[in-house]
Amino acid sequence: MTKKPLILVTNDDGITAPGIRALIDVMKDLGDVLVVAPDSPQSATGHAITINNTLYLNKVSKPNAAVTEYSCSGTPVDSVKFAVVEILKRKPDLLVSGINHGSNSSINVIYSGTMSAAVEGGIEGIPSVGFSLLDYDWNADFEQVKPFVKKIALEVLQKGVPDGTVLNVNFPKLKQKDIKGIRICRQAKAIWQEKFDKRSTPQGKDYYWLTGEFVNLEHGEDTDEWALQNGYVSVVPVQFDMTAHHAIPQLNTWNL
């Protein structure tokens, strides 16, 4: 690639999150960077878009800043749409989302705003990657994973991603020297066992907090959960054709 690549950066923790700052740091060495990210945390927003509300877009970087940045009042997916439709003059060569504060491995991919932004990029034909670190701490140590972010981004800039997919990359919470490498994985079967924490308002009205415990239901060495528990970076190719093609013949035997 002779021309400097154009890289779109977004996330779901909001534009001020340390995770997106780490991602911008890596990307600005690889190409021209545009940041469009939510103006407030949007964790667990899934593939939500804003159609019943107005949207605001604000340029937050200074006029001569090395990286142009916009904040958006909507969701991660809204941010990607704003970048592609309203701001950029050509399709980016790469979309990166994250680095998320917390895991998006296994079933979390379904709830994740970080990954939905990447999926939106994929739908729009942009090679896209979501990055997440297994550390929910606002001050998580993103320095440790920067070399892996760079390696994966360079590979995608060179090769693209397989047709109809985006990459879901998760990092274990380890020092760089203790990370054993990168593994291509499948999504482990897992669930959240939820609890609702019931409380009362000062006025005596019941309300709830959604909480839960993550339960991994399988332990195959080809799963993302296994990789992460064993010190590897997990890379899962995620598709947005949600058809269960293998189930079609079975359903065709139904009496409908």
Add this chain to the structure above:
Amino acid sequence: MTKKPLILVTNDDGITAPGIRALIDVMKDLGDVLVVAPDSPQSATGHAITINNTLYLNKVSKPNAAVTEYSCSGTPVDSVKFAVVEILKRKPDLLVSGINHGSNSSINVIYSGTMSAAVEGGIEGIPSVGFSLLDYDWNADFEQVKPFVKKIALEVLQKGVPDGTVLNVNFPKLKQKDIKGIRICRQAKAIWQEKFDKRSTPQGKDYYWLTGEFVNLEHGEDTDEWALQNGYVSVVPVQFDMTAHHAIPQLNTWNL
């Protein structure tokens, strides 16, 4: 099945929407019905869950009503979690979501709150179906599709759904007599070509409305778009293992 089936009903247009009323009408002849649905419209919320805000749950049916109904301040997925974790004593035999006011065929499945509620049911091991009618009108004629809803629900109560899938059912906007039948389909490849409609507040600040045009990128007779355009009800089995298994060998050749 000798025992009366237990049926959970939800949607994303909110508990007062005519679409969910039609669905309840059909289901109350098939089993014991619990309704838990958002207290306000939640279209296009995707698989969002509420973790940074409090949640309210209100019983809205009268004490001796035939059907017990709760409204929830959260998303469709929150509603399913409330029903399963907080209200029901046993796992339902069927979850139905809808009937959505508007299409959830092809790529819309990704954005849809209706389908995310069904997917959440699937993740929790409940045979689950999302129903949508290709008519955005609040006063759409749901009577026309009730016989098809009943037929599909009875089949799922008898047979379950294929492992790891939920069903995405879409109805064409036609009179019952003009609907040609039910077809098992795959998700058509399609995109939304978005536009942002830029306006100014009375105070002179720019804001946007997200709008767009649906573009079907393929016309195979095995797709949901083809079925709907040709007068059939489309049924797509949707999976929540989002791994692109076919892409794993290709990624394993990468230099990571």
